[in-house]
Amino acid sequence: MKNTKAQLCVERKEEVQELRLLRPDSCWSWLVCAASGITTVLNGGIFGSFGLLLSPLMEDFGVTRFDAAWIGSLHLAFGYLLSPLGSYLSDRYSYRFTSALGNLAGMSGFLLASLSSKLWLMYLTYGFMSGCGHITSYNSCSLVVLQYFIKWRSLAVGIVQSSPAIGVLAVTQLTQAWLDEFGWRWAVRGLAGLYFICALCSAVFVPLDHPSEENNWDKDMIMKPPVEQTRRLSLLGNRPFLILLASVAVNHLANYVPIMHIVKHCEQELHISGNKAATLFTYLALASILSRFLFCKLGDLNCLKRIRLYQCGMTISGLCIMCLPLARSFGSLAAIMLVFGLMEGAMLGQLTLLVLECVGRHKINQAWGVMQCFIGMSVSIGPPLAGFMADRLGSYNPTFYTTGAVMIAGTLITSLMAFVKQQPERTEVLLSIGEELLVTEKVSVV
16 A cells, blocks of 8 residues: 555656646757757758759759759749648647658658659659648748747747758758769758758657646636637638738738849849859848847837837838849948848748737647748749749839839738737746646655
């Protein structure tokens, strides 16, 4: 009997320790944040490396730039358009399963792409297969930190969202070294190895044990969110989310236009060499790293609202794009791109937090999948349409003026939020170990 009571006491202590470990804002939460950061660093670098692969692919397959560029376009488009499927898998199974599946799909696609002898096989492997895996992994890492953090949520989101810009700076250098030494096929295999590292990182995404009816917690001490009521709410009836969705979709028609076309604009109209113009991306990336982290933290201030930060940042971004035709020197272009990068965090940095404010924790997966799907459609349309416009008019100046105006118009859409009723705010429980009340049974051992 004494042994039974002693064993029961030990088991209860182990349960309490496990619960402490897997609660939000715990040490395990920061391990999840680190794993998510590493994964997004590698994912961002893998995506940014395609530009380096473009010329070797054109030479090896004997195709035009247009034909080869479709590989990267399909990689991006398929990933975004199938984001709702990844959200369903996260809801149905877990972030760990979805992230591991996405990374394994990305790795398999790259390995098969390195063996491809025909261009259409690259469309299927690098474009479709790896594209779906890439965005599934990225979305899982972006969303899992929302579940693991409450008190330090904005800090964790800032770390994860600033990581892709770091990856673009680091992984592209590694990819270029592989290309110089081994050729594009082994470089792609090296990128497949990075996906394997991401798959290992997903092992720490242990499903979080939130308080529920089955837990032996004092129900009078814990306020539980109306889970079932929240799940019944449809996204179609969430007007703040629909307004944000429309605004972000319109803004993404314009957001990547200067990034895609700034080098050609420099060569064609300012007679600046492509190599020198490419250094503008360094300024953009460094500013983006800072801004994504900064805007996440600024939104925590009581005197500032995240939607106001979004409106301000995107308006300034639109003005920056409209100022590009006025810049006549490399220095002025660098200054504009620096400001543009500093404002990027207003949308890309805090987007998950903006969606969370609109729909709540229990709908975030579904809402994020829909958001990413519309972003994918906008990104697929915006830059090509801008290029077509520049070709027809013979200049990028009208294109940049129009693009900036589109971004400002997309930002103004969020003004409609003042005329709609905000969804009831979801009550979240601060589960920091220092603020929890654990009631354990005292067992006396004689």
